[in-house]
Amino acid sequence: MSATIIDGKAVAQTLRHRVAQEVAALDRRPGLATILVGEDPASAIYVSNKRKLCVEAGMRDRHRLLSAQVSQAEVEDVIDELNLDPEVDGILLQLPLPKHLDAPSLIERIDPDKDVDGLTETNAGRLALGRPGLRPCTPSGVIQLLDSAAVHLEGAHAVVVGRSDLVGRPQAQLLLARDATVTVCHRHTRDLASHTRDADIVVAAAGVPKLIGAEHIKPGATVIDVGIHRTEGGLCGDVDFDAVAGIAGHITPVPGGVGPMTIATLLRNTLTAANLHNSSHRETRTNGSGPARDGVAVTAGQP
Ligand SMILES: NC(=O)C1=CN([C@@H]2O[C@H](COP(=O)(O)OP(=O)(O)OC[C@H]3O[C@@H](n4cnc5c(N)ncnc54)[C@H](OP(=O)(O)O)[C@@H]3O)[C@@H](O)[C@H]2O)C=CC1
Numbered sequence: 001m002s003a004t005i006i007d008g009k010a011v012a013q014t015l016r017h018r019v020a021q022e023v024a025a026l027d028r029r030p031g032l033a034t035i036l037v038g039e040d041p042a043s044a045i046y047v048s049n050k051r052k053l054c055v056e057a058g059m060r061d062r063h064r065l066l067s068a069q070v071s072q073a074e075v076e077d078v079i080d081e082l083n084l085d086p087e088v089d090g091i092l093l094q095l096p097l098p099k100h101l102d103a104p105s106l107i108e109r110i111d112p113d114k115d116v117d118g119l120t121e122t123n124a125g126r127l128a129l130g131r132p133g134l135r136p137c138t139p140s141g142v143i144q145l146l147d148s149a150a151v152h153l154e155g156a157h158a159v160v161v162g163r164s165d166l167v168g169r170p171q172a173q174l175l176l177a178r179d180a181t182v183t184v185c186h187r188h189t190r191d192l193a194s195h196t197r198d199a200d201i202v203v204a205a206a207g208v209p210k211l212i213g214a215e216h217i218k219p220g221a222t223v224i225d226v227g228i229h230r231t232e233g234g235l236c237g238d239v240d241f242d243a244v245a246g247i248a249g250h251i252t253p254v255p256g257g258v259g260p261m262t263i264a265t266l267l268r269n270t271l272t273a274a275n276l277h278n279s280s281h282r283e284t285r286t287n288g289s290g291p292a293r294d295g296v297a298v299t300a301g302q303p
């Protein structure tokens with residue numbers, strides 16, 4: 001094995017520690033609300049991890065567990081209530097939702113300034129236009145991992161495998177915002193390996209176990225594995241780690257790579273949202289002009 005392993009667990013811990021320090025200095029504790037519909041065991045584990053780390057960072061934890069049979073209107077009511085709750089700064093609607101629910105319209109119902117997943121049309125639009133806003137946690141965490149390993153992004157050829165709303169598409173936009181030359185691959189891509197083999201950076205987010213093998217990677221390239229699969233042999237990603245680690249320059253493991261960064265970034269986004277709410281509250285008190293609605297105080301190029 002020649003690749004340097006990017007330790008997502010360690011980078012995530014550093015970020016969570018930084019968030020906790022900032023939270024401790026605030027007058028008001030930021031609050032994160034998680035909504036879980038149904039009993040999918042993997043989703044339940046993710047949400048409980050998010051809640052545990054939220055409390056560890058000194059934030060307020062709100063949780064709504066809804067039955068798998070809940071109606072669209074009932075979920076809408078929960079979102080409306082959390083949108084109005086001044087103690088809630090961030091709302092996370094865990095995906096996927098049961099098939100009878102209309103996920104896009106529920107996501108769209110979340111107040112964009114509480115949308116810590118960065119999935120509303122407003123925040124997706126802000127990202128597409130390079131404006132400040134809340135960014136999706138996983139792709140934003142990937143950028144932070146690349147930065148932690150001092151991987152050069154400007155002018156690099158980055159190939160993103162996948163174009164989902166949650167990962168691939170925002171990942172491509174974040175890399176573009178950092179001046180990478182970006183190729184996006186998907187199910188209709190002909191000859192995937194011909195694209196990835198040319199890449200300085202490959203971000204694998206296809207949801208296919210061990211899709212990316214040695215034949216897909218240029219020697220010395222950076223390989224980021226977003227995929228997570230539970231198999232009989234334990235967790236694995238979209239990358240065949242053992243095969244690729246012999247060729248890549250940098251590689252993220254599964255577990256211990258992107259996953260922990262997703263949660264740490266969720267906490268950072270909740271802090272960002274709280275700072276926004278605190279400053280708009282102050283403005284309301286001082287000049288009575290109402291809450292600032294012009295976006296979130298982070299710079300456009302940041303993850
Ligand atoms: N570590 C973490 O924090 C997170 C991990 N994940 C994991 O990441 C993976 C991707 O998640 P998500 O984006 O939500 O998944 P989706 O299923 O929503 O999207 C998968 C994307 O990959 C593309 N794709 C599928 N098969 C291939 C293929 N053979 N070649 C090229 N492209 C392909 C699809 O193309 P098309 O659009 O044409 O259908 C689609 O755009 C999953 O394993 C998921 O569990 C997800 C979120 C967070």
Ligand SMILES: Nc1nc(=O)c2c([nH]1)NC[C@@H]1CN(c3ccc(C(=O)N[C@@H](CCC(=O)O)C(=O)O)cc3)C=[N+]21
Nearest residue numbers: 046093094095096117137228254255256257259260262
């Ligand atoms: N609205 C929404 N936002 C999400 O961000 C979201 C979602 N829905 N639905 C599901 C995916 C998946 N996801 C993960 C989060 C943490 C780990 C994680 O911490 N993984 C650990 C391992 C944990 C384990 O043992 O499974 C690791 O990779 O080291 C993985 C995956 C967030 N997602």
